[in-house]
Amino acid sequence: MLRIMLKVGLTGGIGSGKSEVSRRLASRGAVVIDADKIAREVVEPGTGGLARIVEIFGTEVLREDGSLNREKLGSIVFADSGKLASLNGIVHPLVGARVEELQHQADESAIVVYDVPLLAENNLAPMYDVVVVVDAADEVRLARLVGIRGMSEQDARARIAAQADREDRLKIADLVVPNEGSLEDLGARVDEVWAELSARAG
Structure with missing residues (x-):
């Protein structure tokens, strides 16, 4: 436990x-567990998270180097609550799983x-x-x-x-x-x- x-x-x-x-x-x-930082990690190039974002939002949310253009994606989702919900549906479960992993590594005191x-x-x-x-x-x-x-x-x-x-x-x-x-x-x-x-x- x-x-x-x-x-x-x-x-x-x-x-x-x-x-x-x-x-x-x-x-x-x-011991700081930073949800924002983890949210960036789970959509880095090569991750399943980024692949799912591209599937839904298209390649226009990528920079030339293949990384996520967070400003571009932000301008899309902050103007449309439905799209924001879609994005959260991808990112939140991935963040939750990583947070759990980090919790298990923390000292019990x-x-x-x-x-x-x-x-x-x-x-x-x-x-x-x-x-x-x-x-x-x-x-x-x-x-x-x-x-x-x-x-x-x-x-x-x-x-x-x-x-x-x-x-x-x-x-x-x-x-x-x-x-x-x-x-x-x-x-x-x-x-x-x-x-x-x-x-x-x-």
Whole structure:
């Protein structure tokens, strides 16, 4: 029987700074299982996942080198909920199988942090002992997506709109990491969260 000491679901809207929080928790000793990273791995060239995507969406979602053009695919699925559901139907089971594999490799005393972008949207909160939400206002996230990631405002707004709204995410939070200030502020809050998680695990 698999026994992990503490299962933590980490989520936050696009542009909230969730990846930064995930990195900082990893540096403090958490075992981080990153669903986004795994989602990229399961559609790398040569995988069955990529073959199924091409079967459904055609070769126009490929780059010249045969890898997945995520921007092109994103622009197709974020504009059409039916196509998004088709994509999720391919990727989610593959991600689930890989997550299970990684769980079995984790030490039984580990604090395992699952970095899950769509935790609220897919009603996954009950799967975790603790849910941590990284929170920032929509306008702050929009500015980051446009300014730092170079998205067009229209694309950034569409991606924010495709996710759960801020209130829905905060409703499922056991712990909140506000991230509208400096990296120092963020680091201090992550320290508090890590202390709280360690206490719960202990």
